[in-house]
Amino acid sequence: MEQPRNRVFSGVQPTGNLHLGNYLGAIRNFVPLQQTHECIYCVVDMHAITVWQDPKELASNTREVVAAYIASGIDPSTNVIFNQSKVSAHAELAWILNCVARIGWLNRMTQFKDKAGKDREKASVGLYAYPVLMAADILAYRATHVPVGEDQKQHLELARDTAQKFNNDFDAPDFFPLPEPLIMGPATRVMSLRDGTKKMSKSDPSDLSRITMRDSADDIAKKIRKAQTDPDPLPEAVEGLAGRPGADNLVGIYAALAGLSKADVLARFAGAQFSVFKPALADLAVEKLSPITGEMKRLMADSAYIDGVLAQGADRAHAVADPILGRVKEIIGFI
Ligand code: AMP
Ligand code: TRP
Numbered sequence: 001m002e003q004p005r006n007r008v009f010s011g012v013q014p015t016g017n018l019h020l021g022n023y024l025g026a027i028r029n030f031v032p033l034q035q036t037h038e039c040i041y042c043v044v045d046m047h048a049i050t051v052w053q054d055p056k057e058l059a060s061n062t063r064e065v066v067a068a069y070i071a072s073g074i075d076p077s078t079n080v081i082f083n084q085s086k087v088s089a090h091a092e093l094a095w096i097l098n099c100v101a102r103i104g105w106l107n108r109m110t111q112f113k114d115k116a117g118k119d120r121e122k123a124s125v126g127l128y129a130y131p132v133l134m135a136a137d138i139l140a141y142r143a144t145h146v147p148v149g150e151d152q153k154q155h156l157e158l159a160r161d162t163a164q165k166f167n168n169d170f171d172a173p174d175f176f177p178l179p180e181p182l183i184m185g186p187a188t189r190v191m192s193l194r195d196g197t198k199k200m201s202k203s204d205p206s207d208l209s210r211i212t213m214r215d216s217a218d219d220i221a222k223k224i225r226k227a228q229t230d231p232d233p234l235p236e237a238v239e240g241l242a243g244r245p246g247a248d249n250l251v252g253i254y255a256a257l258a259g260l261s262k263a264d265v266l267a268r269f270a271g272a273q274f275s276v277f278k279p280a281l282a283d284l285a286v287e288k289l290s291p292i293t294g295e296m297k298r299l300m301a302d303s304a305y306i307d308g309v310l311a312q313g314a315d316r317a318h319a320v321a322d323p324i325l326g327r328v329k330e331i332i333g334f335i
Helices: 020-033 055-072 089-098 103-107 110-116 125-139 150-169 217-225 245-258 262-269 274-300 303-332
Strands: 007-012 038-043 080-083 145-147 180-182
Touching: 007 020, 007 055, 007 125, 020 038, 020 055, 020 145, 020 245, 020 274, 038 055, 038 303, 055 080, 055 274, 055 303, 080 303, 089 125, 089 303, 103 125, 103 150, 110 125, 110 150, 125 150, 145 150, 150 180, 217 274, 245 262, 245 274, 262 274, 274 303
Parallel strands: 007 038, 007 145, 038 080, 145 180
Antiparallel strands: none
């Protein structure tokens, strides 16, 4: 079985409220990889249900992630777009890898601690095993590269450790490649607009904390105007952003949207007050995001088209994953 050298896999959960962090930290970076890699982009609905999801919303949130992928520029005719639950290799391999990964590894996962909160006993077993399912997602395709936001770095390390342990335990050197994270651009961790020390997240109770991919131009401008900052003007150099999380976040967002570095942005706005910078950022955000959100709306109105993309994607995903899973079963001695 040939090992692919440049196969990309990534996933986004259909948990609603897709936001600017998802776009700048992940989805936008998926787009250029189409030129150089074989790309498989998944809507990870099985990950979503590790916390409660309303069944009706899950279906529409799944279509929304597909719409975001396509509206952002991913071409479903040359890349695979599908939802995880349609390809049983994910669940099957996850079980096998549950028997490879160690409890001690999972106990170190910071995302589980954050999501489970204080009452850990009440968290689902799925939430705990979540990183192993993620390893299975990637390894079911023997993917080599995984574009993600910075918050997924620890999960990627667990995927690498799991791949390595499988290869060692079963004396199958190099069977699973050790997947490389691709954490790209100046906005790998977009922060809340209300609190620059907290990650922008789908579950923050405050709508003002995030720009979503459903927001109108007016919503975007309002949220940026209300974003938490400090009274000082923008500094001349990136070092001057230290200790100013709100300012640092807005400069990072500007840089990512404009395709610049933070240093370039500061060269342009050094000494400017937020009363000048925020309107410039709002205009830029509207200019870059409106075409995408408009296209998403158009696509969302055509669920038959989206469901067709998912069906075709699932067929193609099966064709890649099934032989790999078959080989895994042979390796471990299932007959
Ligand atoms: P999720 O919504 O948790 O499925 O995340 C989907 C993708 O978006 C993953 O690659 C995350 O790392 C990325 N992501 C989520 N939140 C942020 C954020 N605040 N900043 C940058 N990337 C993010
Ligand atoms: N855990 C990722 C997140 O919350 C989503 C995800 C699931 C994923 N499976 C993946 C990302 C495989 C990359 C590769 O963002």
